[in-house]
Amino acid sequence: MSTPGRSSPPDGDAALRAVTGLAARLSGTVVVGIALFVLWQAWPALQAVGPLRFVTDAGWHPLAQPAQFNLLPMLVASVAVTLGAMLLAGPLGLFTAIFMTDYAPPALARLLRGVVELLAGVPSVVYGLWGLVTLVPLLAAWQPPGASLLAGILVLALMILPTMVLASHAAIAGVAAEHRLTVAALGFSCAGSLWGVLLPAARAGLCGALLLSTTRALGETMAMLMVTGNVARMPDSLFAPARTLTANIALELAYAMDRHRAALFVGGLLLTALVLALVRLARGLGCAWRHA
Amino acid sequence: MSIHSLPTTTCAEPVPQTALQALDLTVRYRGRAALRGVNLTVADGSVTALIGPSGCGKTSFLNCINRMTDLIAGCEVSGTLSLFGEDVLTDGSNLLALRRRVGMIFQRANPFPLSIRRNLDLPLREYGIRSASERAGRLEQALRDVGLWREVIDRLDDPALALSGGQRQRLCIARAIALEPQVLLMDEPCSGLDPHATAAIEDLIHGWHGRYTVLIVTHNLAQARRVSDHTAVFWLQDGAGTLVEHGPTGALFAAPRHPVTADYVAGRAG
Ligand SMILES: Nc1ncnc2c1ncn2[C@@H]1O[C@H](COP(=O)(O)OP(=O)(O)O)[C@@H](O)[C@H]1O
Ligand SMILES: [Mg+2]
Numbered sequence: 001m002s003t004p005g006r007s008s009p010p011d012g013d014a015a016l017r018a019v020t021g022l023a024a025r026l027s028g029t030v031v032v033g034i035a036l037f038v039l040w041q042a043w044p045a046l047q048a049v050g051p052l053r054f055v056t057d058a059g060w061h062p063l064a065q066p067a068q069f070n071l072l073p074m075l076v077a078s079v080a081v082t083l084g085a086m087l088l089a090g091p092l093g094l095f096t097a098i099f100m101t102d103y104a105p106p107a108l109a110r111l112l113r114g115v116v117e118l119l120a121g122v123p124s125v126v127y128g129l130w131g132l133v134t135l136v137p138l139l140a141a142w143q144p145p146g147a148s149l150l151a152g153i154l155v156l157a158l159m160i161l162p163t164m165v166l167a168s169h170a171a172i173a174g175v176a177a178e179h180r181l182t183v184a185a186l187g188f189s190c191a192g193s194l195w196g197v198l199l200p201a202a203r204a205g206l207c208g209a210l211l212l213s214t215t216r217a218l219g220e221t222m223a224m225l226m227v228t229g230n231v232a233r234m235p236d237s238l239f240a241p242a243r244t245l246t247a248n249i250a251l252e253l254a255y256a257m258d259r260h261r262a263a264l265f266v267g268g269l270l271l272t273a274l275v276l277a278l279v280r281l282a283r284g285l286g287c288a289w290r291h292a
Numbered sequence: 293m294s295i296h297s298l299p300t301t302t303c304a305e306p307v308p309q310t311a312l313q314a315l316d317l318t319v320r321y322r323g324r325a326a327l328r329g330v331n332l333t334v335a336d337g338s339v340t341a342l343i344g345p346s347g348c349g350k351t352s353f354l355n356c357i358n359r360m361t362d363l364i365a366g367c368e369v370s371g372t373l374s375l376f377g378e379d380v381l382t383d384g385s386n387l388l389a390l391r392r393r394v395g396m397i398f399q400r401a402n403p404f405p406l407s408i409r410r411n412l413d414l415p416l417r418e419y420g421i422r423s424a425s426e427r428a429g430r431l432e433q434a435l436r437d438v439g440l441w442r443e444v445i446d447r448l449d450d451p452a453l454a455l456s457g458g459q460r461q462r463l464c465i466a467r468a469i470a471l472e473p474q475v476l477l478m479d480e481p482c483s484g485l486d487p488h489a490t491a492a493i494e495d496l497i498h499g500w501h502g503r504y505t506v507l508i509v510t511h512n513l514a515q516a517r518r519v520s521d522h523t524a525v526f527w528l529q530d531g532a533g534t535l536v537e538h539g540p541t542g543a544l545f546a547a548p549r550h551p552v553t554a555d556y557v558a559g560r561a562g
Contacts, residue, residue, distance in 0.1 A: 181398070182398070187419075188415070200406060
């Protein structure tokens with residue numbers, strides 16, 4: 001019952017505050033809970049092996065006597081495929097989004113958007129399959145063995161391109177219409193308005209697009225497992241096979257026990273730390289750009 | 293051709309030159325007329341107030357002058373419109389050059405979400421002014437002209453969006469006049485501002501007589517009387533806006549010829 005003299009809006013406010021507060025707390029708890037769970041699972045290995053050996057051991061031989069736990073080759077592989085994929089898909093996605101927003105005739109823009117949305121919905125295993133049966137043989141004919149960092153980079157670039165396009169498109173299209181009117185009224189050229197006003201005004205959204213694509217690339221497992229060759233050795237060229245941290249977990253968790261299992265979770269911890277570092281970086285980048 | 297070269301007059305008398313001439317100007321949105329048959333001549337260096345109730349096509353009229361109408365899907369403009377003798381509406385005319393001669397101030401002050409300095413520097417760069425010192429000089433002059441220089445001198449690199457409403461609008465005016473336009477279109481520039489900020493902008497407009505040709509839309513009749521030499525009254529007739537009366541501001545307010553004008557300026561209609 002509402003108190004006399006009070007009408008429904010305050011009650012609605014209270015309910016809304018309660019629901020949103022609950023949702024926020026729930027999401028926060030789940031995220032922190034997962035991070036703590038990973039830490040808890042990794043703890044035995046960190047204690048027994050010591051953090052240093054995860055980067056200084058001679059290799060990754062978790063079942064040998066004595067066991068070796070060097071995760072560095074996998075970390076390097078994960079970072080390399082992500083970086084390579086972002087170098088390709090980042091600019092390509094941004095320019096596609098710019099074309100869709102500001103240059104393409106409406107019908108073409110709609111068509112492009114439809115295609116990109118379709119691509120975004122294709123499951124990663126299908127990209128992996130395509131990489132395995134088409135891309136890897138092509139690369140193998142050029143630079144054997146084919147399954148390699150490069151195969152991983154190309155498949156990953158293709159996979160995150162739709163994310164990059166759609167998120168940048170949303171960011172650029174979301175720039176207030178008044179800024180478009182203003183640049184037009186000031187007699188700006190298309191290029192001038194884009195580089196000078198529209199992209200800087202969309203910077204927060206564009207940083208978000210980069211971040212979303214990068215974390216998606218970093219976390220991709222199935223397709224990487226299918227095309228990178230899964231050799232847990234430090235890759236010495238783009239054509240060398242490699243194994244990402246995610247693929248490492250997926251490949252070994254099923255049979256890993258005790259310290260081996262905990263060591264896999266150390267890999268998970270590394271991935272989490274990497275994502276956190278990226279979020280910080282993106283925030284820094286967004287701020288640095290403010291007064292450009 | 294230089295943006296500012298004016299056709300030379302051969303008359304000995306210093307007859308005010310025509311800045312703007314509209315003949316039978318009509319604006320349609322998706323085939324429906326919003327503004328019909330406007331005939332208006334505006335003298336160079338004069339201030340013209342456009343008054344009339346909402347929806348009678350004042351904004352549509354301004355938008356024709358710098359062809360912002362091109363950006364509105366389904367908008368069609370017919371009739372003729374010339375700026376210093378040059379046709380504005382033909383497809384062949386250079387749109388960027390036109391918009392560089394005609395500055396526009398919007399109802400909602402809309403600085404770019406960049407620093408104060410960048411807001412002025414960017415358009416100057418865009419106009420091909422390579423020399424940083426020339427840009428800095430023009431920036432300072434424009435900010436001085438709008439009385440903002442002293443207020444922002446130590447925070448030129450702060451975000452423009454941190455300024456107050458009145459300061460933002462003056463910044464937008466500075467951004468427009470830094471480009472040395474011939475004509476300034478102001479669409480209810482003071483409607484979001486407090487009386488003090490409004491007075492500051494009216495003072496600016498006073499100082500512009502003879503320097504810029506100003507067309508200002510306002511719902512504030514007292515403001516129209518204070519700032520303008522000429523007043524144009526728009527009204528809704530047969531479902532479309534049109535110009536019902538136009539003349540020197542003093543005469544128009546003292547002795548309106550058209551009955552709707554009489555009612556409107558007396559506060560009995562609109
Ligand atoms: N973009 C548009 N699309 C369709 N109709 C419009 C558009 N802009 C204005 N109109 C119509 O044109 C008429 C005149 O509008 P406007 O020029 O904004 O008048 P004012 O500025 O005098 O209030 C109005 O009836 C309005 O609904
Ligand atoms: Mg209007």
